[in-house]
Amino acid sequence: MSREFTGLKGNVTEMEKCLSVCTDDIVLFQAKVETMSKELIKLENKCEDLESGSRRNNLRIVGVPEENILSPTDVSALLMEAFELEKEPLVDRTHRTVAPKPNPNERPRAIVARMHNYAVCAKILQKARKLQQIKMRNMTMSVFPDHNAKTALARAAFNEVRRLLWGIQGVRFGIIHLAKLRITYEGVQHDFVSPEKAKAYVVYLFLCLI
Template sequence: MQGLTSRVDEVESRVGLVEDATVELTEAMVTWSKRQRNIQNKLTDLESRSRRNNIRIFGVAEGEEGTSMHQYITDFLKSKLALPAELDLRIQRAHRVFASTLRSAQPRPIIVNFQEFTTKERILKEAWKKGPIQVKDKNIYFDHDYATEVAQKRREYQGIKKALKERGIRFQTPFTSIRIHWEDGARVYGNAYEAGRELQKRGLSAETPAASTEEEEITARLQEIVSWRRAPPKRQRESSAAQRAKDRLRGYQRPGDK
């Protein structure tokens, strides 16, 4: 019986060591996950700043630019936005985005980089003020050149924006949030999930993303593991194991045995 007790003590001791190591490793993973998210946020900020002088033009048919994209965009902006002929737009680069592996029926957007931020802002304001612009019966749209992660978050609002347009409800999408002008006042929502829940409360249906991303779910699971109760210290485990063994042995004692 003493040998069995010794083996149980050894097993419990090893299990305790594994639990301690698991919790410590998980805590380290949670810490590094948070650091990785902070680094990703900084990279997104840097990418956004590097694109701050860019605009994207959507809807221009492939090949419409001819042999010179730079000249085509210069003439296009001045004619469609009624800009002064002598205005120097100071366009540094103009090109289409790289082709994806899957061909799309939609033409590739055109990225235009201006030397000055004020010129870029003026172009966008003039384009948005003018309203729909058409080239050969095709609608042309202007927008900022957002960083990849920002663009992904903005795409998550597509279902919500569609539902709001169908009901004639005015909205705006500044950066990665959405401002909806309800009858009882305007409200700002930080992500598509929050906005989608609000639409549901108000009786509107719209496609919305999940409450959390895969990265957030992994971090949450890690934090849940960290919250597990650690095993008691080795000395306490050994003491409790010995006590349990003694209690079991007492069950086999005959009356009168000591």
């Protein structure tokens, strides 16, 4: 029994040493994972910013039937007619969004148009926000910025708050780069990245104005 106890004691001692080494390794790995997670977030944000920058001159045109095969020249003429521009804007290239071709009774895929000049692109988007929908050539067309999926979802999260703001007089609001809601009331600006916090502020503002 004494020999067995001595052997077990030696085994326990070895196990303690192994566990101590494993614990040190786990602590080291946790620190590395935390560092790598922070770096990953930085890289994701940088990639998102680069992708958003590459889409800066893009327009997303919704509502154009699939049978209309539009070249850059056709899209240029379409935009000139829709927004009553003085001259046809220069369009570098156009393509339909990457998705299976819909059936005749389904919603057509959007057209992504790469504009040559950002100032012209911004001007068209400004007019598009005012007009909302444009009825022409037996179709109802809308034009939006071409955001990536993550940014589009983040901006869409503010839709409910924006609907609430439409009913408040004297309040200016809008989505600014990339997905931040800016609310201006009595000359004071408030920026929100959280839809929940923005909604709480709007409810408070609405109660104060009653």
